[in-house]
Amino acid sequence: MWSRRSCRYRPDASGLEELRARRREQESALRKARRQQQLVSKRLLREDSLVNGDGQAGVEIASEPLSEQEILQLLRDVQRGTEERKKLLSHLRKGLQHKETQQKFVRLEGSMQVLIGLFTSSLANVQMEAARCLHELSHSSDPAVAEACLPSTSYLLTYLSGHSVEFTELCLYTLGNLAVESDAVRKQLLPQGIIPALASCIQSPHVAVLEGLGYVLSQLLQAREAPTKIMPHVNNMLLISQGIVSTLVLLLLELASMMSKAATEGLELLICPVLRCLSNLLAEDETEGCKVQIQDERLLVALFLFMQYFLQQHPFLVQECLWLLNNLTADEPIFCSAVLTLDLLPALLQLLSCSRMVTLLALTVLCNIAEKGPAYCHQLHQKAVLPSLLSTLALSDAQVVGQSLELLHLLFLHLPEAADDFLSQAGLQALEQHQDNPQLQERVRALSETYLQPAAASLISCAGASAAVLPSS
Amino acid sequence: MLLPPELSVSLRVERPVLPVRLRTPPRAPFCFSPSRLRFHRQHEFFEDGDIHRHLYLQDILTNVTEVTERSKVSEFCCHIVGCCQVFDTLEGYEHHYNTLHRNMCSFCKRSFPSVHLLDTHILEWHDSLFQIMAEKQNMYQCLVEGCVEKFKSSKDRKDHLVKVHLYPSDFRFDKPKKAKSSTKHRKPPSKLDVSMPMDVNVETFEQSQVDSMEICPSESVENPTQPVSGPISSLQEKKLYKSRIPSTICFGQGASRGFKSMKKKV
Numbered sequence: 001m002w003s004r005r006s007c008r009y010r011p012d013a014s015g016l017e018e019l020r021a022r023r024r025e026q027e028s029a030l031r032k033a034r035r036q037q038q039l040v041s042k043r044l045l046r047e048d049s050l051v052n053g054d055g056q057a058g059v060e061i062a063s064e065p066l067s068e069q070e071i072l073q074l075l076r077d078v079q080r081g082t083e084e085r086k087k088l089l090s091h092l093r094k095g096l097q098h099k100e101t102q103q104k105f106v107r108l109e110g111s112m113q114v115l116i117g118l119f120t121s122s123l124a125n126v127q128m129e130a131a132r133c134l135h136e137l138s139h140s141s142d143p144a145v146a147e148a149c150l151p152s153t154s155y156l157l158t159y160l161s162g163h164s165v166e167f168t169e170l171c172l173y174t175l176g177n178l179a180v181e182s183d184a185v186r187k188q189l190l191p192q193g194i195i196p197a198l199a200s201c202i203q204s205p206h207v208a209v210l211e212g213l214g215y216v217l218s219q220l221l222q223a224r225e226a227p228t229k230i231m232p233h234v235n236n237m238l239l240i241s242q243g244i245v246s247t248l249v250l251l252l253l254e255l256a257s258m259m260s261k262a263a264t265e266g267l268e269l270l271i272c273p274v275l276r277c278l279s280n281l282l283a284e285d286e287t288e289g290c291k292v293q294i295q296d297e298r299l300l301v302a303l304f305l306f307m308q309y310f311l312q313q314h315p316f317l318v319q320e321c322l323w324l325l326n327n328l329t330a331d332e333p334i335f336c337s338a339v340l341t342l343d344l345l346p347a348l349l350q351l352l353s354c355s356r357m358v359t360l361l362a363l364t365v366l367c368n369i370a371e372k373g374p375a376y377c378h379q380l381h382q383k384a385v386l387p388s389l390l391s392t393l394a395l396s397d398a399q400v401v402g403q404s405l406e407l408l409h410l411l412f413l414h415l416p417e418a419a420d421d422f423l424s425q426a427g428l429q430a431l432e433q434h435q436d437n438p439q440l441q442e443r444v445r446a447l448s449e450t451y452l453q454p455a456a457a458s459l460i461s462c463a464g465a466s467a468a469v470l471p472s473s
Numbered sequence: 474m475l476l477p478p479e480l481s482v483s484l485r486v487e488r489p490v491l492p493v494r495l496r497t498p499p500r501a502p503f504c505f506s507p508s509r510l511r512f513h514r515q516h517e518f519f520e521d522g523d524i525h526r527h528l529y530l531q532d533i534l535t536n537v538t539e540v541t542e543r544s545k546v547s548e549f550c551c552h553i554v555g556c557c558q559v560f561d562t563l564e565g566y567e568h569h570y571n572t573l574h575r576n577m578c579s580f581c582k583r584s585f586p587s588v589h590l591l592d593t594h595i596l597e598w599h600d601s602l603f604q605i606m607a608e609k610q611n612m613y614q615c616l617v618e619g620c621v622e623k624f625k626s627s628k629d630r631k632d633h634l635v636k637v638h639l640y641p642s643d644f645r646f647d648k649p650k651k652a653k654s655s656t657k658h659r660k661p662p663s664k665l666d667v668s669m670p671m672d673v674n675v676e677t678f679e680q681s682q683v684d685s686m687e688i689c690p691s692e693s694v695e696n697p698t699q700p701v702s703g704p705i706s707s708l709q710e711k712k713l714y715k716s717r718i719p720s721t722i723c724f725g726q727g728a729s730r731g732f733k734s735m736k737k738k739v
Contacts, residue, residue: 124569196619283511316521373494
């Protein structure tokens with residue numbers, strides 16, 4: 001159903017570098033757009049002209065843009081039916097792949113109305129081809145072009161309750177592209193009844209239609225006004241009461257079990273939204289004292305499998321897994337216990353040498369575990385958490401070091417012997433490098449005075465005592 | 474990552490939970506307390522994941538249905554009586570059937586895009602009881618699914634559609650029933666004659682005849698078109714259009730009616 005755009009040519013070394021450079025540019029443009037809260041992407045359905053009938057990838061013959069005169073002539077010919085209408089519309093559609101042609105088209109008086117007339121024709125192939133033209137227009141990066149499609153929305157919505165899979169799919173993606181365009185478009189779509197129309201689509205047994213439906217909804221929900229205007233009556237408590245949490249957990253387990261199989265490309269795109277859903281639901285403010293509780297340990301295993309699998313390729317997923325892990329371990333001793341008894345601690349400790357956010361979250365999870373009490377601290381200590389902590393103390397980031405100090409505090413609080421071991425591993429010196437940092441010095445001193453100096457003193461007095469019993473020479 | 478070798482998601486063994494100490498607040502200067510985290514949707518925590526997703530979106534080409542579904546078969550004909558359209562793909566046939574035959578009124582042979590519109594049509598055009606009841610109560614239901622408003626006339630309903638639901642005033646699937654025999658409105662010559670029916674099919678052809686008569690005078694100036702030095706006037710184009718019927722369309726049962734109306738109204 002989905003495929004990446006095939007390479008239009010086989011690039012040589014310089015071509016590859018050019019591709020990479022373009023990719024970097026693309027990425028930085030997206031980051032900039034996101035920071036300005038303008039991150040929007042549209043989707044395009046287009047017959048892959050690269051795959052010929054015999055399945056061979058061919059060189060794409062670029063379609064030509066059209067002049068105003070050519071557009072006019074095409075439309076007149078279609079109206080007169082002098083040639084096969086489908087071919088004419090096909091020609092128009094190929095031209096509309098070009099931005100200039102799109103702009104010329106919408107500026108021509110009456111052109112959109114003719115197109116809509118064709119779109120509502122009961123000649124099926126004419127209708128389909130007109131729909132494809134409309135779809136190209138909806139995908140335009142020029143907002144004026146997309147907004148020129150507004151007169152078609154009432155028909156797009158009417159056709160959603162039709163039965164042709166391909167046609168419905170096309171209408172859905174066109175609507176999705178338009179919905180994300182602007183406030184003005186949504187201000188029309190909502191009163192026209194887009195939500196009930198989409199609700200009727202949900203009954204479809206066809207995956208293609210459901211995917212398209214998902215696309216429209218996700219585009220609608222990106223709107224700033226979504227919480228108040230689009231889904232004012234939907235909230236997390238409602239979703240939770242409908243059993244969404246167990247459904248999501250099962251979905252994640254299924255995704256994790258797919259990891260061992262061959263085709264895992266793009267799996268992270270499926271996992272990421274589910275992780276976010278669960279983390280957000282877990283973080284839901286308790287109303288009437290009911291917090292979401294998950295108790296399935298298999299979820300823990302799934303998360304670690306994801307982190308292992310994606311650590312190299314897609315590190316963003318590691319930090320999002322750790323976020324969920326934090327929300328699971330904050331209140332549930334089950335998960336804290338399972339991390340230890342399932343022998344997952346070494347993996348967690350490995351994460352302490354990754355990016356700043358990953359290190360911070362891993363430390364927070366460790367704090368969640370240590371906070372549960374002496375039994376937990378004992379296990380942590382046994383499984384060598386101290387050496388890893390000493391490494392993090394050598395870092396310069398104050399927040400990371402601060403979190404390490406919090407963890408040390410919990411360990412020393414519940415397990416006095418941890419302080420002794422810390423000392424013997426040159427822990428005091430590791431702490432002292434931060435004693436002048438205003439964000440850290442209070443905690444450094446507290447650790448020193450409360451746990452380390454008394455421990456050191458008792459060591460000295462022990463040494464003194466044993467010296468006393470040594471026979472003098 | 475150092476995961477234990479036998480780790481599997483199918484693992485589900487009852488495992489004792491380590492005993493928990495009662496939670497107490499943190500002692501100053503330490504401040505840590507376990508808490509569930511939440512980030513607002515624009516938070517930079519999600520940036521990398523969002524960028525990854527959008528790079529993917531911009532990169533992909535969605536193929537319209539699987540390639541296998543579009544395989545060609547040997548040519549076959551639509552099997553509905555009177556329709557002799559020919560197809561060479563199942564998808565093409567399915568679309569044609571859904572557009573033309575699926576939601577067809579058995580009284581007047583008009584096709585509709587959905588069951589909902591068909592049902593409304595049958596009720597309003599072919600149900601004699603409807604007319605009687607409409608005199609006493611609001612019977613004309615709003616066409617937008619999910620809207621429960623009812624009106625006492627087709628015009629009132631159209632006003633509602635336009636005002637509240639922002640529908641176009643020339644919405645194709647909302648045609649009032651009565652056929653007046655007022656003169657056809659002549660549009661000034663334009664670059665493109667937008668009122669020209671694009672449809673050779675019987676139902677909408679008839680409807681378009683009804684169109685030009687049913688549209689209220691005020692609406693005829695809805696889309697003002699500027700006279701232009703176009704070579705062909707709209708009227709000429711209309712005549713040309715009427716006489717041409719593409720060979721791929723075969724008129725069946727409804728054909729005679731179509732021609733009959735032509736004779737009446739021209």
